[in-house]
Amino acid sequence: MLHLGSQLVARRYASRVVKAAVKIPNELHHSTKPTKIDRNLPRERRIKAWEKAGEEKDSWFRRKYAHVHARESKRDAAQRSFEKSKAESRSQSQGHRAKFNNRTVMSGLRPNPLMEYVYGTNSVVSALRANKREYFSRILYYGVLPSEVQQMAKNADIALETVDKHRLNLLTNYAVHNNIVLETKALQLPEIRELGPSTVETQSFSYQELFFDQAQERQQKFIVKEGKQFPLGVYLDEVVDPHNMGAIIRSAYFLGADFMVLSRRNCAPLSPAVSKTSSGATELLPIYSVDKPLDFITKSQTEGGWTFVASGTTKNNKFSENKTLSSGDLRGMLQEFPVMLVVGNEGVGVRTNLEMRSDFLVEIPQGRELQGTSTVDSLNVSVATAILLNNLLN
Secondary structure (H helix, E strand, C coil), X not given: CHHHHHHHHHHHHHHHXXXXXXXXXXXXXXXXXXXXXXXXXXXCCCCCHHHHHCCCHHHHHHHHCHXXXXXHXXXXXXXXXHHHHHHHHHHHHHHHHHHCCCCCCCCCCXXXXXXXXXXXHHHHHHHHXXXXXXXXXXXXXXXXXXXXXXXXXXXXXXXXXXXXXXXXXXXXXXXXXXXXXXXXXXXXXXXXXXXEEXXXXXXXXXXXXXXXXXXXXXXXXXXXXXXXXXXXXXXXXXXXXXXXXHHHHHHHHXXXXXXXXXXXXXXXXXXXXXXXXXXXXXXXXXXXXXXXXXXXXXXXXXXXXXXXXXXXXXXXXXXXXXXXXXXXXXXXXXXXXXXXXXXCECCCECCHHHHHHCCXXXXXXXXXXXXXXXXCCCCCHHHHHHHHHHHHHC
């Protein structure tokens, strides 16, 4: 028994060490490695989209998602453009600030807010020549000062001061100053109440000027020439654009109007911009102001015999009956009586109450038929005034 037991032990040991030549049934179950059961299960492989289309993977993706890539590239380009413009704007802002690093808080203020700064060669020369302002303080200039200005400054004992161009820009709010600025008192307009009768023999007409509500009679000369025996004035009613006002003053002075009257309320002031636009005519043309336009028109008509002609688009109502004139009807009018041409606001024209008080209404005819909703349905107020003045004076 002992010998049989040792043989069995030896055989078991040999079966473990020596690999059997014959495959042992259920050998996998005796393995120490884990067995995956899905290896023996049937599988169904998923067919890819590019395989269904019969294309390569790369070409299928390029065809399918090309628009997405294009949109992303446009977005990236827009983002790059935005960042570039933002960087340029930041650079410009930093460069602009660098110019004013040495400026103080008070450097941007005018030396004297009570003074006015007339700029431009013609405006300065006209102001010095007319001498209608109370006083002149000094002339600031850059570069070479014209000899005419030097001589007039010397005669009037006006100080000359050389400054840099940047200071002239600040004083004129970066306007076209021609490197010369006149520091002076603002132009004061005399206020009048009414216009009196005119006399051809003396070539003058009278008017009532107000001093602290006290009226004093004054006389003013007017131009007499062929086709013009009586004075011509221009009344501006609520003209608010300083460039329009300057252009009207320039045209009135050039064509030969004798004076101008402004509505004290709602009219652009006679600023340096007006003087520059008028090329200095603001200093040369007699200009008055009126506080009560309706009383001014009524008294001038009854006391002085003046005829008021309102410009603009004529209206078909009971107030315009037998008062409408064409621009050609103005010719020869100054041979018979003094005339005041009334010019209104850039947008709405002459106010209705002034039209009702006027003797005549005149409109410039259009040269072509308006087609559709044309935006060019009227003239600029300065151009229209020049055309009417030319018809009155020629």
